[in-house]
Amino acid sequence: MAHTIRWGIMATGWIANTFVRDLLKDPKARDASDIAHQIVAVASSSSKDKATQFITTLSIPDPCTAYSTYEDLVADPTVDVIYVATPHSHHFQNVMLALNAGKNVLCEKAFTVNAAQTKILCETAREKGLFLMEAVWTRYFPLSVQVREIIRSGEIGEVLRTVADTSFGDDVEEKWGTTHRMVNPDLAGGALLDLGIYSLTWVFQTLYHTLPKDQRKPPTVTSQMTPYHLTGADESTTILLTFPTSTPTNTGHPRASHGIAMTNIRVAADPDEQGTSGPNIRIQGTKGEIQVFGNPFRPTRYRVIPVKGKGQVREVECAFPDGGHGMFWEADEVARCLRDGRLESEGMPWEESIVIMEVMDEVRRQGGLVYPAKIESTEYPVQL
Structure with missing residues (x-):
């Protein structure tokens, strides 16, 4: 029997739309009959109406709850894993919110703004025994x-x-x-x-x-x-x-x-x-x-x-089955990791995410590119 994972979607922009469209496709079309995906909650930080419209537009099956705050989303007891689809400036704060609520997380790339933030997220996930993965979807093609x-x-x-x-x-x-x-x-x-x-x-x-x-x-x-x-x-x-x-x-x-x-x-x-x-x-x-x-x-x-x-x-x-975009493969990896009790994926391990963020830190240092202190901060919580 397929192992079903229940998703909460954080943000309702283009990338979330694309990800959810892929989640709604039949896993059997890509030979993934061992797992299944269900979207049970969607949150928009701007309004509940926006989350409701997202659910309606994509024909997400019931039950799926619309929320107007990310705090409400991560508090939903029916959610197994949060997909963080906010701008990367907000990833550190948003992922910390989810981890502190005891939720597993798939976070869009770039993981964070700097390596220090990524290290804290990985340490927090390890301490809490939660799954965490950077959504580098291309790796799972x-x-x-x-x-x-x-x-x-x-x-x-x-x-x-x-x-x-x-x-x-x-x-x-x-x-x-x-x-x-x-x-x-x-x-x-x-x-x-x-x-x-x-x-x-x-x-x-x-x-x-x-x-x-x-x-x-x-x-x-x-x-x-x-x-x-x-x-x-x-x-x-x-x-x-x-x-x-x-x-x-x-x-x-x-x-x-x-x-x-x-x-x-x-x-x-x-x-x-x-x-x-x-x-x-x-x-x-x-x-x-x-x-x-x-x-x-x-x-x-x-x-x-x-x-x-x-x-x-x-x-x-290499075709994309069922007219999909290709994001379902990373979602399938998340489902299997959760099913098997793994905290990280072999395909995109925490250590490698950190090294890549360290490379980008050094590139920014050499180029003199500094972001506002608020989004570079390793403090939590910070209101952005």
Whole structure:
């Protein structure tokens, strides 16, 4: 019999809408008959009407309660896990609220504004015996799992370089102005935390996560950042990460590997949105290369290219079942972790979330990007 997990949804914006649409799809369509999802509560901090409208628009089945405060949401005894879909400026306060109410949490990425906040969340979850996971949905795609398995198998040899680009070319002044969350420092805006996390995800899941746990070592960081002239948030950030190891074996003559993580909101990695510009991700090993096509957060196919004379190029398409967006796979992981009594996911462990936040802290330090003290704070509670 399927193990059912009851969700409470914190916030009603676009990302929450997308997540819930995926939760409502039949798990059997993606061969996940062992678990099931039920949405039992939704909260909007602006009004109960907004939460009610969200429930109605998405045709969420009864019983599902609408709340006008997050405090009421986390107090609901029918909720097993809270999905935090607020801006990342608010994640630390919102997750602490949920953990202190005894709720398990799936929190949107970027996990928090800085590594100090992430560490406190993980410590709090451990102390309270609660499940906590950063919602890096891309990690749970079959495509991502397959790419990591190819690396671990040694098929492309020792991986020495990954290049990942998550960039969208927009007229920033006209489209984002000064108040939109993408460019608003009060909401921890900028390319790095919102989009750069995906480039870092590909670097980490190919050069760090594919090693045995006891061999994973944090990288050194060199970066350049271009601030957006109207707000000071970053509009372009390029990061060079040097890992002290190669992957997957790191034997013989251990070599450093390089990750190049790029993000930009003024130029596009895929200008015509037809894939004409080639892969957004290249994973380069001593015996071949994996190229990943489509947006780094939602890639659709990959290509494996062996070195000359060592086999055939192969193309692999990875469909999204039942017209889904792909967020159901991370939700399925949460359900299985809760069923099995695990506090964290192997696919996105706390330690790795912390290391990635430490990288972003260092990138911001090098770029001189500081957010308002209130959202950088490790105090709880703070009214935002």
